[in-house]
Structure formats: structure tokens, C-alpha cells
Amino acid sequence: MTSPQTKRKILTYPNPYLREEAQAVERFDENLKALFEEMCFLMHESEGVGLAATQVGESLQLLVLSSYVFLSEEERKQVTESEDGDMGEDLAIINPKVLEQSEDELIDFEGCLSFPDVYIKVKRPSWVVITAQDIEGNPIELRGEGFGARAILHEMDHLNGKVMTDHLSFLAKQKALKDHQRIQKRLAKKRAEENGSSAQNQTSKVNKTKSSHAKSKKGSSKAKKGQKKKR
Ligand SMILES: [Zn+2]
Numbered sequence: 126m127t128s129p130q131t132k133r134k135i136l137t138y139p140n141p142y143l144r145e146e147a148q149a150v151e152r153f154d155e156n157l158k159a160l161f162e163e164m165c166f167l168m169h170e171s172e173g174v175g176l177a178a179t180q181v182g183e184s185l186q187l188l189v190l191s192s193y194v195f196l197s198e199e200e201r202k203q204v205t206e207s208e209d210g211d212m213g214e215d216l217a218i219i220n221p222k223v224l225e226q227s228e229d230e231l232i233d234f235e236g237c238l239s240f241p242d243v244y245i246k247v248k249r250p251s252w253v254v255i256t257a258q259d260i261e262g263n264p265i266e267l268r269g270e271g272f273g274a275r276a277i278l279h280e281m282d283h284l285n286g287k288v289m290t291d292h293l294s295f296l297a298k299q300k301a302l303k304d305h306q307r308i309q310k311r312l313a314k315k316r317a318e319e320n321g322s323s324a325q326n327q328t329s330k331v332n333k334t335k336s337s338h339a340k341s342k343k344g345s346s347k348a349k350k351g352q353k354k355k356r
Contacts, residue, residue, distance in 0.1 A: 134181065135176070135238045136182055137241065138240055150185050157185075157187070161189065164178065174276060177189075189218075220258050221256070221257040221277070222257070228250070230248045230249060230250055231248070235289050238355050240290070243301060250274055252268065252269065
């Protein structure tokens with residue numbers, strides 16, 4: 126994992142940035158690489174397997190996907206169940222475009238780092254082929270099937286200002302958003318309690334460090350393994 130010096134954080138729904146249509150990436154420079162690294166860090170910190178730049182407030186057509194999403198169901202199960210499961214490498218997917226997708230669709234659960242702890246059933250094409258560019262600007266082609274297709278299309282939605290609940294019927298959407306609000310309240314309360322106790326612990330420190338958000342996540346990685354993966 127790279128340096129935890131993050132300037133950005135993952136935005137939660139209904140942050141207006143999540144409705145932004147991302148601009149095409151034109152400059153493949155050090156800033157882009159730094160943003161990619163930071164997104165990888167934030168994604169792993171929250172135990173996600175995919176993250177779009179719009180989710181961290183950057184209007185750029187840049188996605189991060191863990192190569193984990195391209196494993197078979199059996200392989201994913203092995204990674205999730207093993208003590209120190211290898212999530213594989215993090216892929217930068219830039220300026221993606223759908224080249225071809227299946228007409229048949231699959232319904233399965235989806236999670237999203239912008240809707241922590243909310244899982245809903247979404248219908249997606251069973252496979253997709255996309256063209257994109259890597260972090261150096263080289264053209265790439267990617268094929269995703271099942272979970273992989275779901276992950277690619279979920280993230281590409283983010284670049285178009287679309288979120289997973291947009292796929293739901295009116296009633297299912299109302300329920301999901303209500304769940305989300307309830308969970309957000311619970312998480313805010315938990316954070317406030319943690320901030321309160323960490324503020325007491327830090328009173329002797331002269332230099333105040335950044336928010337304790339990153340710290341509060343420490344030690345939770347094992348406990349949460351086996352949960353459905355968020356994007
Ligand atoms: Zn998402």
C-alpha cells in the first residue's frame with residue numbers, strides 16, 4: 126500500500142460531485158499518477174474493489190479496479206477466505222468506452238463506497254468489452270464477465286454521474302435510500318464518538334494531525350473480510 130497522505134476522501138451520496146459527468150483525461154502526467162495512487166489507497170482503506178475519480182471529487186474519466194474483480198467466483202472465494210488474500214494489482218482504466226456488451230443480463234448484489242454498507246440487487250449485462258487507456262496513455266482492451274462486467278459498468282456509471290440506486294424501481298430506490306440515511310447516521314455517530322475519544326488522547330500533542338478518519342479504520346480489515354465487495 127502507498128503513502129497514506131491523502132488530501133481527498135471518498136464522497137458519499139448525495140454529494141453533488143457524484144452527479145458530475147467526468148471530463149476526458151488528456152494529460153498523462155505525474156498529477157494523474159498521484160491521483161491514481163491516492164485512489165488506490167482510499168479504495169483499499171475502505172476495502173473496496175473499484176473506485177471512480179468522481180467519487181473523490183475529481184471530474185476525470187479515471188477508474189481504479191482491483192484485478193480481483195476479474196477472478197472467477199471460486200478464485201474470489203479463495204482470496205476472501207484466506208488469511209492474507211492477495212487482491213492482485215490495481216488497474217488504472219482511463220477514458221473507458223463500451224465496445225460491446227451482452228444482451229442477456231444478470232441480477233446480483235452490488236455495493237458502493239459512496240453508499241457504505243448498502244447492498245442492492247442490480248441488473249447488468251453478463252459480459253462487456255471496453256477500450257480504455259492505461260496510466261501511461263497506452264490503449265488497452267478489457268473484457269469482464271459476471272462480477273467483472275458488473276464492476277466495470279458500475280464504475281463507468283460513476284463517470285456519467287450515475288449511481289447504483291438509479292437502476293432501481295421507485296419503491297426499491299426509496300428503501301435503499303432510507304437504509305443509506307439510517308446507516309449514514311449510525312456511522313456519523315460512531316465517528317463523533319471516536320473523534321471525541323481520540324481528541325482526549327491527543328490533547329498533549331502540539332501538532333494536530335489530519336482527521337482521524339483513516340485511523341478509525343485501522344484493524345478492521347480482518348473482521349470485515351468475507352463481506353460483499355464494494356465499489
Ligand atoms: Zn460505486
